[in-house]
Amino acid sequence: MKTFTLLFLLITIISVCLSRPHHDVGGGGFTLDLIHRDSQLSPLYNPANAPLDRLQNAFLRSISRASRLLRRAGFASKIEADISGVMGEYLMEIQIGTPPVQVVGVADTGSDLTWAQCQPCKYCYKQTGPPFLVPSSSSTYESLSCESKPCLSLSDNQLFCDANNLCHYKMGYGDRSYSLGDLATDTFWFGPTPLKNVVFGCGHENNGTFSEGASGIVGLGGGSLSIVNQLSSIIQGKFSYCLIPYFSETTNQTSKIHFGSEANISNPNVVSTPLIKKDPPTYYYVTLESILVGNNNVSKKQSSSKNEVHEGNIIIDSGTTLTFVPREFYSDLSSRLIEAIEGESVPDPQGMFEICYKDLNIEKVPNVTFRFTGAEVVVPPVYTFLAVQKGISCFTVVPSDDMAIFGNLLQRNLLVGFDLVNQKVSFSPTDCTTNMQ
């Protein structure tokens, strides 16, 4: 009897010790830097580019990315452009393996599987940041079999099995970009705490429009292989980010991404809207009901007012700079806006935007309010209008014939919280330059 009790005690002690790291994480959650690709802290920073060129490139990437996301959502897209860096605008530093090795990943709310370039490379794109991962150098690296649950969660066209029954993934990104490699698990480090057996892709063949300087992708989408869902028992399916204003990126401040309890948003100004389940589950779909200009009600789908607003008609994305709204909202929105703005209308020198002004007095431009189901987000003119050339400012919200995207310019100085357990997205106006949490 005594031996039995002792044994029980011993087992209890051992299991408490083993589960220790998870408790530490569960108690605190964690916060990491989100480094904008054009900030001086980014490995992709190019000092030779003038600020306006960087902005122009970000706009071009937006259009390219929008086309990638829409194609994956099943829309045929007319936009064809091969521009590197469409996987996202923000970088995250994590560590993988034992001993931990630094990885710079593109934080992508538009994809699920996290992967990094791995040696030996059958083909790897040029990587100027940290070195490739070497799976044989990590004592905790394990490849996954074809019967493993993560392997089975891949769709038929995303996986193949080899003669040794090992699971290989193939991820295509809508454009000509792809990553092929081994589906595996290893220990991930988000800061000081190790998280064991995180599923990721060890990419041995990676080519396309990926950014040099980044090792791969950190998948923050809503699908089952996303970091957010994999760590759900620890972070309760919660993450949030706070993006600093565009021009603060020239300083060395960074935006932040919070996970778990650190992603709790609790203040009186927070508003929430339900996440809508649609295919692919990767994207964060919400419902945009109307867009207001100043105090006016606009864009209640006037052109086809017999139809209801479609549920899940817009996705929230951190990796797209511009905002794309359904065309039926746009014509109304643009006419109200033009009505409300006093200024000399000029064509966009690059021909990308429809609404541009010369020497715009930004203080006289009205707020634009995005009314999501249950949540009104007021966007001040400093984010809806940007100077595309000296003296010329354009409206950064553009029409889309397919699905729409609420992009990162309009999310500046907002704490944006995703809660996959309660299926909602929350917004809270916040000075992100002081959101250190």
Ligand SMILES: *[C@@H]1O[C@H](CO)[C@@H](O)[C@H](O)[C@H]1NC(C)=O
């Ligand atoms: C990688 O992509 C480039 C550019 O599209 C192409 O020229 C090259 O053949 C590709 N390499 C492999 C191994 O697929």
Ligand SMILES: *[C@@H]1O[C@H](CO)[C@@H](O)[C@H](O)[C@H]1NC(C)=O
């Ligand atoms: C930001 O950091 C970079 C690299 O550490 C440095 O070269 C640059 O001078 C810094 N800029 C500012 C505004 O502090």
Ligand SMILES: *[C@@H]1O[C@H](CO)[C@@H](O)[C@H](O)[C@H]1NC(C)=O
């Ligand atoms: C965050 O929310 C969870 C669940 O709602 C709660 O258990 C936890 O105490 C909260 N953490 C903080 C820091 O507020």
Ligand SMILES: *[C@@H]1O[C@H](CO)[C@@H](O)[C@H](O)[C@H]1NC(C)=O
């Ligand atoms: C805007 O529209 C909503 C619903 O259609 C209505 O309840 C509200 O009073 C309108 N507000 C203004 C300022 O017209």
Ligand SMILES: *[C@@H]1O[C@H](CO)[C@@H](O)[C@H](O)[C@H]1NC(C)=O
């Ligand atoms: C625009 O919205 C801000 C709050 O986000 C508010 O302080 C400001 O007064 C609004 N401006 C106008 C012209 O309504």
